Amino acid sequence: MAICRARLDRFLVKQAHLNKKAVRLLLAQQRVLIDGIVETSADCLIDYFTKIEVDGVVLQNNIPRYVMLHKPVGVVSATVDDKHKTVIDLLNYDYKSALHLVGRLDLNTSGLVLLTNDSRWSERLTQPDNKVEKKYLVTLANPINEEYAKTFEQGMYFAFEGIMTKPAKFVKLSTYQAQVTLEEGRYHQIKRMFGRFRNPVVALHRYSIGSLTLDKNLLVGQSRVLTTNEVVSIF
Numbered sequence: 245m246a247i248c249r250a251r252l253d254r255f256l257v258k259q260a261h262l263n264k265k266a267v268r269l270l271l272a273q274q275r276v277l278i279d280g281i282v283e284t285s286a287d288c289l290i291d292y293f294t295k296i297e298v299d300g301v302v303l304q305n306n307i308p309r310y311v312m313l314h315k316p317v318g319v320v321s322a323t324v325d326d327k328h329k330t331v332i333d334l335l336n337y338d339y340k341s342a343l344h345l346v347g348r349l350d351l352n353t354s355g356l357v358l359l360t361n362d363s364r365w366s367e368r369l370t371q372p373d374n375k376v377e378k379k380y381l382v383t384l385a386n387p388i389n390e391e392y393a394k395t396f397e398q399g400m401y402f403a404f405e406g407i408m409t410k411p412a413k414f415v416k417l418s419t420y421q422a423q424v425t426l427e428e429g430r431y432h433q434i435k436r437m438f439g440r441f442r443n444p445v446v447a448l449h450r451y452s453i454g455s456l457t458l459d460k461n462l463l464v465g466q467s468r469v470l471t472t473n474e475v476v477s478i479f
């Protein structure tokens with residue numbers, strides 16, 4: 245039997261446009277295959293990736309997809325947008341319209357964006373309890389001083405949301421550059437944190453999410469399918 249999510253009979257009523265009685269008959273006549281095996285129970289549980297066939301006709305056969313993209317500045321982290329090119333517009337896969345974004349980057353932020361059609365996988369990366377680290381390279385307008393690391397580590401009060409930010413790691417790389425690691429993704433979080441020091445962010449680039457690092461061979465705007473090892477490193 246397939247793994248959970250929805251009942252097979254409900255799926256067949258909807259997708260095959262049949263009533264419940266007709267579905268029960270189909271099942272009893274052994275005309276339904278689940279992942280290639282005859283299934284006769286109406287309460288069999290299926291999910292988005294279960295292959296479902298009736299009389300040899302495939303009703304569902306979704307393949308899990310995982311893509312990393314090197315997002316350019318000026319491209320919006322959305323699937324549709326009236327004004328700007330979207331990250332989906334940059335992809336060349338025939339299944340691209342089935343993908344959703346695993347977290348967003350601001351319009352003027354570049355770097356690693358992950359896309360998938362597997363919501364369990366994206367939830368692993370975005371659930372706050374999983375504390376997935378996201379690493380950014382930040383270039384500032386003014387010199388960085390020694391105070392920053394302590395303030396980032398302590399967290400900042402964001403009055404609009406009424407929250408304290410979680411401890412963030414701050415490593416000074418040079419006078420104007422730092423590496424910041426966040427476990428969350430509040431609205432414009434990094435820009436607002438540097439804003440407290442009246443130090444505008446002039447460039448922001450995300451280069452990793454959890455165990456996944458932006459492939460150095462990917463030029464700005466390019467994407468590639470994740471390897472099996474990369475995909476399972478998240479589960």
Ligand code: URA
Binds near residue numbers: 350436448
């Ligand atoms: N923080 C920001 O300010 N912008 C981003 O895109 C990501 C983190």
